[in-house]
Amino acid sequence: MKNALITGSTKGMGRAIAIAFAKEGVNLAINSRNVDDLAAFKTELLQINPNIKVFTAVADGSNREQLLQFANGTRENLGQISIIVNNLGMYKYSKILADEQGLFEQMINTNLMPAYELYRFFGADMVSARSGHIFNICSVASLNPVVEAGIYSVTKAALLSLNNTMRLEMQEHGVKVTAVIPGSTLTDSWKGQVVDKDTMVLPEDIASAIVTIYKMSTGANVDQITIKPVGGQL
Template sequence: MKNALITGSTKGMGRAIAIAFANEGLNVAICSRNEKELLDFKNELLGINAGIKVFAQVADGSNKVQLIDFAAAAQQQLGFIDVVVNNLGTFIPTSILDDADDTFTRQLNTNLMPTYELYRFFGKTMMGARTGHFFNICSVAALNPVVQAGSYSVTKYALLGLTKVMRLEMQEHGVKVTAVIPGSTLTDSWKDAVVDKNTMVLPEDIASAIINIYHMSAGANVDEIIIKPAPGQL
């Protein structure tokens, strides 16, 4: 049985992705800062598929020490991690000149650092096994910067750049790397806005795309996939 590790896994896209992998029969490793949410979601996943293992650990993914502790414990409990979904992210809608003193650092530690560290943690093991898949959840802000979210756009540009480097480093070793680039997606980032879900990408759409890419033949890699709302960006 294969194993998937998902960050930012109890809400939004991460939640939908974890459910999709559970439905596919993969064991899943999930983390959250909120213990109750984490344990409730673990039980939900086991209810979806009682035949899988769910490893859940309280951890703040933006904290390097806690992140690596989670990764190491997941590997110890489940074995070889076949899929890593770097989904953890935060969106702070301010222009760079209006950023608080910690805005850029917070977004770097959430939107970029976890992917870099989990790549360093799992990359050589995957390389040695000549198998594995990294899915990095980027953003259309990495293609077209959003002036109202300047430092967010910068960190997502950096994440897309990191993804391209990862792909080049891994491609000769049989390890796949995919940049998933969503547009306006109905997650908690929109919780205070009045929106029509029929004009947005849903988290389940992202999960479905990832599962379809995961099932492709060993010789096929989707470098990047862009998923935008049919009526255009909000």
């Protein structure tokens, strides 16, 4: 049985990805700052597939110490991790000149640091096993900056660069690394706004793409996939 760690996994894309992997019979490690959300989602995942293991940790993924405690608990409870999905992220409408004090550090610690630390934590294990797949959830803003979300665009571009460096480091070891680049996707980032879900990418679309990529043959890697609304960005 394969084991997957997914950050930001109780809402939006992370939630959909966890459900998709549960249906595939993959054991899961999930975290959240909210103990009730975490417990409820664990129950839901085990109802979907009673044959999997679900390890949970009450942890803030943007806090390095709590993130590494989650990673260590995952290793102790599930063993070898085959799949990492770096999904944790935050979006903030703000031009850089208008950024609140501390937003830069918050964005780095949420959108970039977890992927870096989990790579360093689990990477050597994947190299030894000569297998594994890391998915980094980037954004179309990593390709085309959104001026109204300046530091978000910067951190997502940095995540894409980190992804590409990971892939080059890992390719000789048989470990796959994929950048997933969603466009306008119906997540909590759009809370409070009037949107038509039929004009957007759904979290389930991202989850389906990730599972499909993961199930490809051993010799195939999708370096990067962009998924945008059929009618263009909102």
